[in-house]
Amino acid sequence: MSKTNTTRTPLACVYHWEKLRPNTMHFTQPIGDDKVVEYTWAQAVDQARRMATYLIAQNFPAGSSIALLGKNTAHWIIADWAIWMAGHVSVPLYPTLNAETVRYILKHSQAKLLFVGKLDDWDMMKPGVSPDLPVVTLPLAPETEGQRWDDIVAKNEPLAGNPDRDLDELATMVYTSGSTGQPKGVMQSFRSFYVCGTMMDDIIPATESDRMLSYLPLAHVAERIVVENNSTYHGFPVYFAESLNTFVHDLRRARPTIFFSVPRLWTKFQLGVMAKLPKKKQDVLFRIPILGKKVKRKILEQLGLEHVRVCFTGAAPLPPPTVEWYRGLGLELLEAYGMSENMAYSHFTRPGAARVGFVGHANKGVECRIGDNGEILVKSPAQMMGYYMEPEKTAECYTADGFFKTGDMGEIDQQGRLRITGRVKELFKTSKGKYVAPVPIENKLGAHPKVEAVCVSGANQPATFALLLLSEETRQAMDDSAIRDSISAELTSLISEINSSLDPHEQLEFAVIVKEPWTIDNGFLTPTMKIKRNVIENRYEPLIEQWFRSRKSVIWES
The missing domain is CATH 3.40.50.12780 (ANL, N-terminal domain)
Structure with missing residues (x-):
């Protein structure tokens, strides 16, 4: 596709596959109980066209913001197409945001309508949605006020023709995670989608015969480009994951290339x-x-x-x-x-x-x-x-x-x-007055086979130290004193080895084995599973002084 697709928008690619491969399966969507629904190119684009007809009938100003809040599903991408067909701008929101952040993004982006998709905690997010904002629920969405996607699609005719957008038009606004202050709306044009879809053949030479599994948030540019955009430009099928519990099964179903x-x-x-x-x-x-x-x-x-x-x-x-x-x-x-x-x-x-x-x-x-x-x-x-x-x-x-x-x-x-x-803002000074870059030290600690996540800290403290989250399998065996002693010995040896490669002001005073898992849900991780340093450091700050007093190289949080 990309060899002839020199200046096409994602929409032009959608129309291309609709015409060339109408009966080829494009999306495989799990719906529970080990059942899936498949959508061909013709079926998926038909639904997008019908929803676009509905959006146009709402008479929103051209280029209005239409928000998308939901986990990855076939209809998330189909809704994205419909928004573009109708001449508007898609504004994706992470499916793990709290109500306050949802409220801020919807207000700041001046969203005219919200698509609500599959979510694990809609009740937590719902207070952030104004009662005045029109809501359309996608298939697999929680029960809530608003119109249902299936009802709208059934009542509207498919949009005729192949309405396209200029490459330099605004296509989407991607809100950054906002780990420092309010999230910012990154404006990206259709040209950016075109660049990513056509200029990476030397890196990912994708073809129609490839397969991908979509499970990282589509609200993040990496998943949006690698899966949605790549499959749109190259025509390969996309499989979706149902949940974390079924992830391995979903992965085996997709057998991605x-x-x-x-x-x-x-x-x-x-x-x-x-x-x-x-x-x-x-x-x-x-x-x-x-x-x-x-x-x-x-x-x-x-x-x-x-594969x-x-x-x-x-x-x-x-x-x-x-x-x-x-x-x-x-x-x-x-x-x-x-x-x-x-x-x-x-x-x-x-x-x-x-x-x-x-x-x-x-x-x-x-x-x-x-x-x-x-x-x-x-x-x-x-x-x-x-x-x-x-x-x-x-x-x-x-x-x-x-x-x-x-x-x-x-x-x-x-x-x-x-x-x-490392990050410029991640550099910190201990009370010794010299800067420490945490990431290289974290990489060395993270190489241990029982360590799942690491946060190196020490700003304004007597020395650098590390917070370690052990793997789930290891955490389940923590009650065994022999296993704890073995892990302590391994980590003591590792710290000594790492310290021998560091300057004195960088060297680790101790490592703490934390009890509470770090997850997206409890706010310790970003939606892309990066650690939130400020959250982690604030959580453990009251314990730091006693840790230094303990004079131990490995400490188990009590």
């Missing part, structure tokens, strides 16, 4: 395997020529990844040993880098050119340099149009020559590959 995940999940997959087949046994089995290959194949089959030919990770750093472990299984885990402000179109590791710990070369058309303060500066052809209604903040984030200030720190090797070394 292209797979994208975030570091937290890559780590959880690995820890799950380690719990059943400890690393020492793996090392022995993998060295046996024929048996080793069979064991590796079996592991990939159990994960549902045996994957392109797999990659992004959104946060991944410990190098984890990358090496997957490569040992035969998966070349490619690291990528991008953000909402450049539609995730920045850097991507090319197959065969990977360097562990680096996020690859700049994508086609992307310029990158390191600023005087070590900050990564990027100019991308998918650069945002700006922050909605915030021209001052937009101006602040660009250099005089148009490079975006990413807020990330990094370095570029002699081959042009980029490495992320």
